[in-house]
Amino acid sequence: MTDTRNTLNAPHQTFVPLNTLDSPETENETWSEIIRPKRNVFDFKLRELWQYRDLIWLFVKRDFVSQYKQTILGPAWFFLAPLFSMLSFDFVFSQVAQISTDGIPGPLFYLAGITIWNYFQGCFFHTAGTLHNNAGIFGKVYFPRLATPVSILISNLSKLLIQLILFLGFWIYYYNSGAISINWYALLLPVLILLTAGISLGTGLIISSLTAKYRDLSYFIGFGLNILMFMTPVAYPESAIPEQYKPYLLLNPIAPVIEAFRYGWMGSGSFSWGGMAYSFLFLGISLFTGLVFFNQTEKNFIDTV
Amino acid sequence: MSLALKVENISKQYRLGNVGSGTLVEDLNRWWSRIQGKPDPLLKIGEKNDRTSKGQTDYVWALKDIGFEVSQGEVLGIIGKNGAGKSTLLKILSKITAPTEGQIKINGRIASLLEVGTGFHPELTGRENIFLNGAILGMTHKEVKRKFDEIVDFAGVERYIDTPVKRYSSGMYVRLAFAVAAHLENEILIVDEVLAVGDAEFQKKCLGKMGEVSKGEGRTVLFVSHNMGTVTQLCTKAVWLVDGRVHMAGSAEPVVQKYLSHGTKDSGDVFISEDQTSDNGFKFHRLTLLNSEGQPSSLLDIRKPSTIRIEYDLTKPITDLDISVRVNHSSGARVFSTVKFSCFNVQKHTLGRQAAEVEIPGNFLAPGTYTISIGGHVPHVALLALHESVLSFEVEETGSNMARYKGENYGIVLVDFPWKELSVSAHR
Numbered sequence: 001m002t003d004t005r006n007t008l009n010a011p012h013q014t015f016v017p018l019n020t021l022d023s024p025e026t027e028n029e030t031w032s033e034i035i036r037p038k039r040n041v042f043d044f045k046l047r048e049l050w051q052y053r054d055l056i057w058l059f060v061k062r063d064f065v066s067q068y069k070q071t072i073l074g075p076a077w078f079f080l081a082p083l084f085s086m087l088s089f090d091f092v093f094s095q096v097a098q099i100s101t102d103g104i105p106g107p108l109f110y111l112a113g114i115t116i117w118n119y120f121q122g123c124f125f126h127t128a129g130t131l132h133n134n135a136g137i138f139g140k141v142y143f144p145r146l147a148t149p150v151s152i153l154i155s156n157l158s159k160l161l162i163q164l165i166l167f168l169g170f171w172i173y174y175y176n177s178g179a180i181s182i183n184w185y186a187l188l189l190p191v192l193i194l195l196t197a198g199i200s201l202g203t204g205l206i207i208s209s210l211t212a213k214y215r216d217l218s219y220f221i222g223f224g225l226n227i228l229m230f231m232t233p234v235a236y237p238e239s240a241i242p243e244q245y246k247p248y249l250l251l252n253p254i255a256p257v258i259e260a261f262r263y264g265w266m267g268s269g270s271f272s273w274g275g276m277a278y279s280f281l282f283l284g285i286s287l288f289t290g291l292v293f294f295n296q297t298e299k300n301f302i303d304t305v
Numbered sequence: 306m307s308l309a310l311k312v313e314n315i316s317k318q319y320r321l322g323n324v325g326s327g328t329l330v331e332d333l334n335r336w337w338s339r340i341q342g343k344p345d346p347l348l349k350i351g352e353k354n355d356r357t358s359k360g361q362t363d364y365v366w367a368l369k370d371i372g373f374e375v376s377q378g379e380v381l382g383i384i385g386k387n388g389a390g391k392s393t394l395l396k397i398l399s400k401i402t403a404p405t406e407g408q409i410k411i412n413g414r415i416a417s418l419l420e421v422g423t424g425f426h427p428e429l430t431g432r433e434n435i436f437l438n439g440a441i442l443g444m445t446h447k448e449v450k451r452k453f454d455e456i457v458d459f460a461g462v463e464r465y466i467d468t469p470v471k472r473y474s475s476g477m478y479v480r481l482a483f484a485v486a487a488h489l490e491n492e493i494l495i496v497d498e499v500l501a502v503g504d505a506e507f508q509k510k511c512l513g514k515m516g517e518v519s520k521g522e523g524r525t526v527l528f529v530s531h532n533m534g535t536v537t538q539l540c541t542k543a544v545w546l547v548d549g550r551v552h553m554a555g556s557a558e559p560v561v562q563k564y565l566s567h568g569t570k571d572s573g574d575v576f577i578s579e580d581q582t583s584d585n586g587f588k589f590h591r592l593t594l595l596n597s598e599g600q601p602s603s604l605l606d607i608r609k610p611s612t613i614r615i616e617y618d619l620t621k622p623i624t625d626l627d628i629s630v631r632v633n634h635s636s637g638a639r640v641f642s643t644v645k646f647s648c649f650n651v652q653k654h655t656l657g658r659q660a661a662e663v664e665i666p667g668n669f670l671a672p673g674t675y676t677i678s679i680g681g682h683v684p685h686v687a688l689l690a691l692h693e694s695v696l697s698f699e700v701e702e703t704g705s706n707m708a709r710y711k712g713e714n715y716g717i718v719l720v721d722f723p724w725k726e727l728s729v730s731a732h733r
């Protein structure tokens with residue numbers, strides 16, 4: 001009886017490597033893919049991202065549809081939110097604090113700032129949460145992780161377009177009443193949107209990578225964004241900034257974007273190619289850094305969440 | 306046959322404990338040696354991933370030097386106890402996390418089903434979710450469109466296809482989710498026990514589909530399961546992981562047999578270490594199988610009675626606590642479950658260590674290998690603890706009435722049903 005028992009319970013010695021069992025006749029050395037511990041820092045896998053374009057589109061659709069399901073007003077909320085911010089800004093900054101709006105009618109002035117700022121904030125905030133918020137799905141299935149932030153940019157873009165329609169409504173009203181003028185710089189709008197998108201993506205990716213392991217920064221994001229908004233000429237024009245603070249506040253890459261938007265469409269404020277160039281430089285550096293960081297973080301971050 | 310997958314010396318190191326300032330110091334240390342071109346200092350340390358004993362460092366190797374090959378069209382089962390590294394291996398294969406060392410060469414597109422219905426959004430309709438889930442799993446819009454009718458048909462949810470999935474019954478939800486997964490066209494499929502869900506009829510359908518997948522279309526499947534019956538049924542090869550290493554590999558049947566008979570301890574006496582971190586007031590402590598002489602043993606005499614003894618700890622009063630013992634045959638079939646009802650009664654019991662025994666009569670289980678699973682639960686309310694296949698034992702033929710049929714498969718239990726002899730003339 002003891003004999004049987006020993007043979008029964010002695011599988012520790014039976015080590016058979018599987019490859020000796022298989023022995024394929026021809027060694028196949030053409031592989032479609034190789035998984036390695038480390039990968040090239042600069043390999044952003046953009047081609048793969050393109051292959052997943054259907055997924056990006058579906059993410060956009062999901063965000064859009066799910067946001068307003070079971071609401072009565074539906075997409076009307078896209079109008080209502082900026083409208084209310086505009087009214088309160090007009091009351092607080094224009095009526096109470098009596099801060100200059102460079103001669104532009106208050107509602108239009110604030111709406112211009114809010115529209116651009118909302119796009120930046122929406123993109124940045126959600127991109128910064130990419131890894132953390134999607135840990136559940138990222139932990140179960142592979143797809144290019146960049147698909148998520150890119151879909152965020154696009155779904156926020158749709159909101160931006162709706163808000164621009166609102167802006168245009170006010171703009172036509174004030175234009176007809178002769179309060180504002182337009183110039184050729186207005187054509188820069190697509191470039192400005194691209195700049196905002198790129199900067200929010202780059203900085204968002206950096207924050208997302210940094211907060212994947214160390215959460216400290218994510219506590220800062222919420223109120224940091226509030227502070228940053230007041231450091232950006234959203235509720236006041238650049239011309240209202242006291243001279244000695246100007247150089248610091250203009251380090252903000254979104255500031256030239258908002259100023260250029262107002263200058264082109266309303267003909268007041270300031271526009272400088274230097275500011276544009278600075279924003280572009282910021283975009284390049286932040287996007288590149290963001291992609292490198294994100295690339296390095298996403299392959300292992302699931303182990304630390 | 307050409308290879309679909311070649312795993313070469315895959316290792317994965319994990320850091321245990323919390324992420325805090327200590328982690329930052331280690332990260333900086335790592336980063337500094339990388340700058341200097343030295344190897345990672347923390348890779349030198351690291352221990353075998355034994356969950357039960359406390360180690361010296363915070364670093365463990367969840368996988369160490371795993372290597373195997375899978376040919377095209379093969380179905381490979383990955384088996385092992387909880388914590389053996391199965392899930393980590395699947396995660397690396399699915400590109401969810403990168404290995405620490407080693408590499409995996411792949412021929413073909415991989416689709417991983419570590420969960421069905423990943424990315425399902427409750428507010429979206431069945432139709433929208435099919436497209437979304439398909440895209441997440443790597444299908445193009447065109448592919449999903451082509452398979453759409455088939456998917457809906459397979460899931461049997463045609464009537465609800467334009468209803469948000471939050472209104473689906475859980476069964477419908479799972480069926481829809483699996484239907485999408487079952488129609489993937491990738492050459493390599495990685496499946497993690499998703500078959501454990503769904504109703505019986507649907508499971509059967511899925512099992513058929515899985516078999517079809519590999520046999521019919523030359524597809525390669527890697528399959529992790531605790532259900533040995535399913536593994537032997539579906540898999541051609543199996544890899545058995547123990548503590549992050551390949552313990553045994555080969556054809557599915559013998560590996561599964563060895564795995565089942567291995568149990569956890571040779572003695573028929575197992576101390577149970579809890580995986581669960583939540584303290585729900587109930588914990589198993591020890592499971593012992595006693596032979597007729599009252600000695601712990603994993604080899605039983607077919608004719609003699611034996612006893613299953615359970616020791617458990619109660620730290621909170623739990624009304625309606627049931628403790629159940631289930632015995633499974635090595636084929637995966639459940640032989641029986643027996644339940645000790647209402648184990649805690651405020652008047653009768655005190656908190657602390659408890660013990661209970663149940664006797665299995667002699668001449669009941671047929672010769673073969675069995676495993677014991679134990680669970681503690683409040684029926685329809687809570688599952689407090691469940692330990693599958695904690696202990697395995699062998700029943701040996703020593704001269705029962707059926708001894709003359711030794712080696713024949715005459716069933717899992719011996720019965721002593723009354724036979725009556727009839728006189729033919731009287732019957733007329």
